[in-house]
Amino acid sequence: MIGAAVAVASTSCLGAVVPPLAVLDWHAVFFMLFAAAACGCALAVVLADNVVRMAFYLVLSLGATAGLFFLAGAEFVGAMQLMIYVGGTLVLLVFGVMLTAQAPFVSIKTSAGEKAVAGLLGGALLTLLLVAALSVEPWRRPGSVGPTEPSATPLGMALVGVRVDEPPAGSPAVGRSGYLLPFEIISVHLLVVLVAAAYLARAKRRKTPRPVEMVASVEPPVSVAEHAAIGREAPAGAPARSGSVLVGGGS
């Protein structure tokens, strides 16, 4: 009986692998394309060790997700995803990668035991989420919803406090307000956060030179006696040359 079930299912699947072009639903084809790109690149982000490659795969994954947003009829959100996420946030992230990509930090390995535990927990979480996701009503009936009007106008009007969209069928909220208050809050939040980020990441004027510059500024000693004299001859403002690069980085 199990064999029969598997046989029936596999033939139904195999029959759909090579369908005639006319019955192909292009919405589904593009959905599968973007979904495979998004999930595959997200997996590649997890599996890659090199941080530069991780950033590249993340760009691909987020771009494919923008394609999914377009397919779901949320073209404004998809455009924002492309412009803010892929165009802004990831450029910021890539700059961070470039600023910190010294040779020992480009690829920091994780131990195999940690990877195994993380994979186990991730698999458990994925199982839970998949069960929840697959319990949702599966299919849209073909033709039940016609082409809808673009959502950018209602969304833009709602962001300034005016709702011009019709409430979904059966929704109790009729006289709903827009999103003016969240919009203002998030605007001020963004301003505060960006000012704070610029303050945090500013180039600091150091009272003492950085350890690397100190090392570079000291002439190579010619003799043992001069080498021994370097520490004593250091000016009062600057500390003696330290053996560790970790010291002396404070503001």
Place this chain on the structure above:
Amino acid sequence: MTAMIAPVAWVCPVFGLGPLGHPPGVSHYLVVGAILFVCGVVCMATKRNALGVLMGIELVLNGANVNFVAFASPWLQADGARSIGLDGQAIAVFVIVLAAAEAAVALAITLNFYNNHATVDVDRADDLKG
């Protein structure tokens, strides 16, 4: 018999074998969102590079966004199911903006840490360890 076929018929569309003749439903988007979310969580847990942890956070937020957009979409609902309408798209836009703000601050903190400690390994950030 049908009870045994049903799970297999469920799995086949998810892995892309069967559904090319049907439009995708909201559960397909939820599956994509779940995979992105789990990838982000695992990335946050295993990466030792601070920027890798940041990328995991971006993936998690993106997975949540996929769910919001799917529930808000007028295209994906079965008959009788309720879409949350414009709310989902508005929340998705807010999440994108918040992710941008979070990335800016986290990157500033990471650069500061790198300036002070000459490393981006999060395992080395143990100054507060007792």
